[in-house]
Amino acid sequence: MKSNLYKGSLSTIILHLLAEKREMYGYEMSKLVKEKSDDKLLMTEGALYPILHKLEADGIITSDTRYVDNRNRKYYKITEKGAKQHVLSLKEMKDYLQTMQNMLLPTLPTQNALV
Amino acid sequence: MSANSLTKKQIDSLFEFVSNRNVPYKDVQFEIVDHLASAIEDEMEQDASLDFDHALDLVYGRFPITGFGHFTLEKEKALKKYWRRAMWKMSVNMFFSPVMLCVVCVFLVSYVLMSTYGGITIIPMVVVALAAVAFGFYSYKDSISGGVNVDDYLVLKTFGEVTWLGSPYGFLAVFFLRDVHFFSGATVPMYSKLFLSMLITFYLVWAYVARVYFPSLIKKEMETFLKHH
Numbered sequence: 281m282k283s284n285l286y287k288g289s290l291s292t293i294i295l296h297l298l299a300e301k302r303e304m305y306g307y308e309m310s311k312l313v314k315e316k317s318d319d320k321l322l323m324t325e326g327a328l329y330p331i332l333h334k335l336e337a338d339g340i341i342t343s344d345t346r347y348v349d350n351r352n353r354k355y356y357k358i359t360e361k362g363a364k365q366h367v368l369s370l371k372e373m374k375d376y377l378q379t380m381q382n383m384l385l386p387t388l389p390t391q392n393a394l395v
Numbered sequence: 396m397s398a399n400s401l402t403k404k405q406i407d408s409l410f411e412f413v414s415n416r417n418v419p420y421k422d423v424q425f426e427i428v429d430h431l432a433s434a435i436e437d438e439m440e441q442d443a444s445l446d447f448d449h450a451l452d453l454v455y456g457r458f459p460i461t462g463f464g465h466f467t468l469e470k471e472k473a474l475k476k477y478w479r480r481a482m483w484k485m486s487v488n489m490f491f492s493p494v495m496l497c498v499v500c501v502f503l504v505s506y507v508l509m510s511t512y513g514g515i516t517i518i519p520m521v522v523v524a525l526a527a528v529a530f531g532f533y534s535y536k537d538s539i540s541g542g543v544n545v546d547d548y549l550v551l552k553t554f555g556e557v558t559w560l561g562s563p564y565g566f567l568a569v570f571f572l573r574d575v576h577f578f579s580g581a582t583v584p585m586y587s588k589l590f591l592s593m594l595i596t597f598y599l600v601w602a603y604v605a606r607v608y609f610p611s612l613i614k615k616e617m618e619t620f621l622k623h624h
Contacts, residue, residue, distance in 0.1 A: 306426070307433035325430060326459040329466055333473035337480070345425075349400040351432055352425045 286321060290331050291340075292373055293323070295366040298341060298358040305353050306332060332356060340365050399436045405447055406432060412451070418463045420549035423470055427463055431455070471549060478557035482604060489600045501599055505592035554613065558605035 286293075297309055304312075310323040335341045340362040343354050358366065401409075409428045418424050434454040439445050445453075459465055490498055545551040 305429065305433075307430045311437070324457065324459070326461075326465055329426070329430075330469035330473070333470050334476075337473040337477035339480070349432070349436075350403045350406045351401075351429050353429045354426055 287327070289373065290323065290327060291335060292366075292369040293321075294328075294331060294335065295340070295358060295362060295369060298356060299363065299366050303344070303355045303357045305355050309356075335362070399440045401432050401436060401447070409451070412455075413463060416462050418467055420467065420547060420552070422548045422550050423463075423467050427466060467549070471553060474550060474553040475557055478554050481609070482558060482601070485604045485608060486597070486601050489604065498596055498600060502592050502596040505595045506588055510588060548617075551613065551617075554609065558601075558609070 293313060294309060297304060297312060301312075306325075306328055310325070310328055313321050313323045332341070336343055336356070339359060341356050342359050343356050345352050345354050347353070406428065409431050410424055413424045413427050413431070418427060431451065431454055434457075435447065435450040438450040438453055439447070489495070545555060
C-alpha cells in the first residue's frame with residue numbers, strides 16, 4: 281500500500297507493536313508490519329527511523345544498546361508515558377475508523393476495530 | 396549467533412559502505428549497519444544463492460533516493476529536541492531536590508555580594524566568571540569521551556550544541572544581558588540585583604547539569620557502546 285493514508289498512523293502502529301512485544305529493534309518492526317499486513321504495508325527505513333527517534337526524544341519510547349551478531353543493536357521499549365499515549369492513540373484510531381466508515385461506507389457491516 | 400549471521404569482516408565493510416555515504420557519525424552508522432545487516436541476512440536466508448554484495452545492493456535499493464542523508468538529519472533534529480527537554484527538565488528538578496539548598500545559597504551569596512559592593516558589581520561578577528571558567532575546565536569533551544573525538548558521535552555533538560550556554564562563552568552571553576551601568580559604579584537598583592542573582596543561580600545550575608551531571612551519564616553510555624569498537 282503506497283498511499284499516504286497510513287503515514288499518520290505509523291507511530292500508533294509502532295507503539296502497538298512495542299506494547300505487544302515489550303522490546304523490538306528497527307528491522308524487526310518493519311518485518312513484522314510487512315508480515316502482519318500480508319505485504320500491504322511497507323514501513324520503509326526512511327519513515328520508520330525518524331519516527332522512532334522522534335518518539336524517543338519525546339520520552340514515549342526508550343532504547344537500550346546490546347551487542348548481537350557482531351554488531352551493536354538498538355532495542356526500543358515503550359515507556360510509562362508511551363503506554364498512556366498508546367491507549368489514547370488506539371481510542372483515536374477506533375473513533376477515526378468508525379467515522380470514516382460512517383461517512384464513506386455506511387452500508388458495510390461494522391468491523392472489529394483495533395481494540 | 397544465528398546461522399546466517401554476517402561475519403565481523405562483512406560488518407566492517409558495511410560500516411565503510413555507510414560512512415562513505417555521508418554518514419560521518421559512528422552512533423548513526425551502527426543503527427544503519429544493524430538494519431542493513433539484518434535485511435541482508437534475511438535476503439540471504441530466503442535465497443541461498445545470493446552473495447553478500449548482491450544482497451547489499453538489493454537492500455540499499457530500498458532506501459530513499461537521498462540514501463542515508465535524511466536519516467542523519469532527522470536523527471540530529473530528534474537528538475537536539477531530546478537534549479533541550481532533558482536539560483530543561485533536569486535544571487528545573489534541581490530547584491525541587493535536596494540540591495535546592497545549594498541553589499538557594501548561590502542565590503543568597505550573589506545577592507549579598509551585589510548588595511555589599513553596591514555599584515562595583517564587577518567583583519561578584521568576576522567571582523562567578525571564575526566559577527564558570529572552572530566549569531569550562533571540566534570540559535564535557537574530556538569528561539565524556541575519554542579520548543573519543545566528540546565530533547564523531549552525533550549524540551555528543553548535539554549535546555555540545557544544545558548546552559553551549561553552560562560553557563564560559565554562554566556565561567559571557569548571560570553577563571552582557573544586563574545594563575552597562577553595572578560597570579559604571581552607579582548604584583544598582585534592588586530589582587536588578589534580584590534579577591541578576593536569579594540569572595547567575597540558574598546559569599550555575601544549568602552549567603552543573605551540562606558539565607557534570609549529564610556527562611557522567613553519557614560517559615556510562617559511551618563505555619557500553621565502545622566496548623565492542
